[in-house]
Amino acid sequence: MVIEVLTPEEKLFTGEITSVMVPGISGRFQILENHAPIVSALVKGDVELTLGTGEKQNFSIEKGFIEVLNNEVSLLVYTAAAAE
Amino acid sequence: MGANLKEVRERISSIVNTQKSTKAMKMVSAAKLRRAQEAIVKLRPYSDKLDHILRNILSNIDGDLNLDFSKERDPEKVVIVLITSNKGLAGAFNTNLIKQAVNLLDKKYAAQRQAQQVEVICIGKKGFDYIRRHYPDVTINKDFVTLFDDLSYQNLMKVSSLAMDDFTAGKVDRVEVIYSKFKNAGIQLPEAKQFLPVETVKIYSDSSQKESFKADYLFEPNKEDLLEELIPSILHTKFQKYILDTHASEHGARMTAMDMATENANDLLKDLKITYNKARQESITNEISEIVGGAAALKS
Numbered sequence: 001m002v003i004e005v006l007t008p009e010e011k012l013f014t015g016e017i018t019s020v021m022v023p024g025i026s027g028r029f030q031i032l033e034n035h036a037p038i039v040s041a042l043v044k045g046d047v048e049l050t051l052g053t054g055e056k057q058n059f060s061i062e063k064g065f066i067e068v069l070n071n072e073v074s075l076l077v078y079t080a081a082a083a084e
Numbered sequence: 085m086g087a088n089l090k091e092v093r094e095r096i097s098s099i100v101n102t103q104k105s106t107k108a109m110k111m112v113s114a115a116k117l118r119r120a121q122e123a124i125v126k127l128r129p130y131s132d133k134l135d136h137i138l139r140n141i142l143s144n145i146d147g148d149l150n151l152d153f154s155k156e157r158d159p160e161k162v163v164i165v166l167i168t169s170n171k172g173l174a175g176a177f178n179t180n181l182i183k184q185a186v187n188l189l190d191k192k193y194a195a196q197r198q199a200q201q202v203e204v205i206c207i208g209k210k211g212f213d214y215i216r217r218h219y220p221d222v223t224i225n226k227d228f229v230t231l232f233d234d235l236s237y238q239n240l241m242k243v244s245s246l247a248m249d250d251f252t253a254g255k256v257d258r259v260e261v262i263y264s265k266f267k268n269a270g271i272q273l274p275e276a277k278q279f280l281p282v283e284t285v286k287i288y289s290d291s292s293q294k295e296s297f298k299a300d301y302l303f304e305p306n307k308e309d310l311l312e313e314l315i316p317s318i319l320h321t322k323f324q325k326y327i328l329d330t331h332a333s334e335h336g337a338r339m340t341a342m343d344m345a346t347e348n349a350n351d352l353l354k355d356l357k358i359t360y361n362k363a364r365q366e367s368i369t370n371e372i373s374e375i376v377g378g379a380a381a382l383k384s
Contacts, residue, residue: 004129007237010126011126038301039304040303074133076134076317078238
């Protein structure tokens with residue numbers, strides 16, 4: 001599936017991923033291939049992307065939203081700083 | 085005649101100098117405009133997506149909405165956010181924005197002004213200077229005059245957060261924003277927009293596009309709470325758009341103004357050069373006729 005990570009200032013990341021873990025407002029959850037359409041608010045925490053290559057990428061967010069539809073994930077976040 | 089020649093020469097060189105600076109300012113504005121436009125373009129995907137999600141939720145909601153940010157109250161206490169630039173030399177740019185503010189203060193909210201219930205949040209020095217000088221009775225919030233120094237999202241959010249907090253707390257009943265909509269380098273449209281309470285929600289919910297968003301979404305948390313989370317984000321983004329638009333407009337206006345000044349200097353130079361040549365020719369003719377006259381006097 002494809003993910004797009006957007007902040008108000010720039011497009012942080014786009015690309016092919018196999019999974020994404022996000023801090024949902026009612027608990028952390030993971031989105032895998034063929035996930036049902038969902039819209040959720042996110043809280044402060046870490047996002048973990050698993051790229052198509054198996055590599056993992058982490059960053060922390062302040063607040064945000066996620067939308068999943070037909071294997072397209074949109075992640076809208078504030079102050080996403082790449083975690084070291 | 086010699087004095088006249090010198091005068092014209094001095095004027096020409098002063099105009100040439102002025103033209104140099106207007107030309108340089110035009111170049112600088114063009115570069116800044118490009119950067120300002122980029123910022124607008126970069127914000128677009130984010131704001132489009134937010135809008136998309138909003139429409140999504142609204143089209144899945146049946147019945148009336150009762151949102152904190154769309155509660156219409158009698159406008160007893162009004163806040164006007166006046167966005168202008170810090171510097172002048174941008175043609176009628178600031179004047180047009182200030183005119184909008186004057187219109188609100190003198191007409192639409194004259195009663196509230198009488199009752200000391202209008203506050204102006206000034207962003208940009210030009211608007212601040214004007215309001216302070218001409219409306220000493222109006223409360224001015226000058227905390228954000230220099231907001232343009234840092235255009236990051238976090239910094240811009242401070243103003244919209246303040247407005248939203250005061251609105252939800254009931255301290256403010258209406259928030260208006262005066263900004264300049266950016267169309268292109270030549271055209272900027274000063275506008276006064278109602279920021280709070282929100283009007284857009286209504287427009288979206290009875291839009292005809294409903295069907296296209298009828299995917300069976302899971303909403304986390306429930307739709308109503310999600311909306312309450314989403315609206316502030318949308319408002320922050322909207323406010324950021326106002327700021328970025330005004331920023332781009334400022335540079336566009338300055339670029340146009342400086343371009344016109346350079347043109348004008350060219351016209352002036354052309355006229356002066358003709359005057360200069362005429363004066364020069366005149367003095368030569370004079371000298372020749374004096375010499376000829378002198379020689380003729382010697383002969384006789």
